[in-house]
Structure formats: C-alpha cells, structure tokens
Amino acid sequence: MSAATRRLLIAGNWKMNGHAADGCALARSLAAAPEDWAATLLICPPATLLAPVASVLAGSPVALGGQDCHAEAAGAHTGDISADMLADAGCTHVITGHSERRAAYSESDAVVRAKAAAAHRAGLIAIVCVGETAAERDAGKAEAVVTASLRASLPDSTRPENTVIAYEPVWAIGTGRLPIIDEVIAVHAALRAVLGEHGAAMRILYGGSVKPDNAAALLAPPDVDGALVGGASLSAADFLAIAGAA
Ligand code: PEP
Numbered sequence: 539m540s541a542a543t544r545r546l547l548i549a550g551n552w553k554m555n556g557h558a559a560d561g562c563a564l565a566r567s568l569a570a571a572p573e574d575w576a577a578t579l580l581i582c583p584p585a586t587l588l589a590p591v592a593s594v595l596a597g598s599p600v601a602l603g604g605q606d607c608h609a610e611a612a613g614a615h616t617g618d619i620s621a622d623m624l625a626d627a628g629c630t631h632v633i634t635g636h637s638e639r640r641a642a643y644s645e646s647d648a649v650v651r652a653k654a655a656a657a658h659r660a661g662l663i664a665i666v667c668v669g670e671t672a673a674e675r676d677a678g679k680a681e682a683v684v685t686a687s688l689r690a691s692l693p694d695s696t697r698p699e700n701t702v703i704a705y706e707p708v709w710a711i712g713t714g715r716l717p718i719i720d721e722v723i724a725v726h727a728a729l730r731a732v733l734g735e736h737g738a739a740m741r742i743l744y745g746g747s748v749k750p751d752n753a754a755a756l757l758a759p760p761d762v763d764g765a766l767v768g769g770a771s772l773s774a775a776d777f778l779a780i781a782g783a784a
Pocket of ligand 1: 551706712713747748
C-alpha cells in the first residue's frame, strides 16, 4: 500500500471543551457538511459529550473517538473510562499517549502501550501519539526520541487496520509554532521505518497548530496521512477548511 491508498484522516481533539448545546451544534455542523472529502473526519469530544454527539453523528460519515482510555476493561478505577465503554458509547477510535496526558499524568510509553492494547481488544482504532520536546529538538534528538517512544508505545497487536500514529511535536501543540516541512517529512519517514512490514499501510498524522492557512502545506507531503487538530477543531468552519485542504 502506498500514500495513494492510505486514506487521509483529519481528527479533531476537543480536549476539555464543550457542553451539550455547543458540542452538539458543532457536531451537527460537521455532520451536515458535504460528504465528498478526500479524508475521513473524526471528532474526539470530552467523555460527557460522547453519547449526545454519537446521536448527532448517527448516519453521517463523521467518526467518533475518545480522548483516552484505561488499560483495563472494567474495575475499581474511579474517574476512568475503559476502551470497552468507549466502543459501547459509539466510538471507533481513541487517542492514546497524547503529550498532555504524558506530561500531566506521567504516562510512560509502557502505559500508552497497555492502553493501545486495550483499545485493540475493544475493537477500537488507537491513535498513538509521540513527539519531542523543544529541548529534545534543540539537542538534535527529535528523531531518536520519537522513534524510541513509538517502538515502546506499540503493542504486539498493532496492525494498520487498528492503529494510527500521530507525530505531535510537544512544542508545536497550542503554540502556533510549526516545524519546517522538511522536519515533518524526516520524522514521518523515521517513524514509518520503525513500523517495518506495517509501515506502508499505516497512517501517520501530523499534529501541532494545524490551522486552515497552513493545512495544505502540512498535508502535502506523501508521508503525511492527515492531521490531529486541537484548537482549530472547535470551529466547524476551521475544521472543515482543514479537511478541505486534505
Ligand atoms: C493537539 O492537542 O493534539 C493539538 C494538535 O493541538 P493544537 O492543534 O491546538 O496545536
């Protein structure tokens, strides 16, 4: 499989934003948009909105995902949500290892690996995130850091059908700062090499300050198979403009 046959994915991570009224209105705008995208559209609202947004999206091509899951299917884990529960709520995808969770909750690659395995057991597609800090990039270690992190974050159950990789430089998330395109191309190529036999078929997204005005350039390289979008996914117009650039 080549770039031409890897269907692009534009994924929106709403993070801890949205209440029933505005979240459903946003989902409704996306569901009502024309369906001739070159990309699959996915939105990942906060957990409280999964059920109402699932109802809004029913019958539309826009997919639903969770922002995180626990590594176990059920049990005494107050405040957590399992991958099984996300699937039950209508999700097809879940983000694992977002840098905000790695930083705020000390999630290691091993934890991310266990969560991705749980996602696979639940029949979900895991979006496994990796990215370097500004200090790591400045030290010339970006490729070494992200490839090591990817190797340690992928469970044995990883397949192109159940896993998407997201390269998200930590310093580019929510900052408006972007890597130069050649850096994105180099990191994506290094990540694809890590994927071995699965590399040709697995999608690798770029994430970090993707906006309507930079999306076309970021999505142009053949090794960039879509985008993970934070802030701009909270505006239907911006998210659809990014999807339109794909
Ligand atoms: C993200 O949080 O995954 C992200 C890419 O955010 P933003 O688009 O706001 O930089």
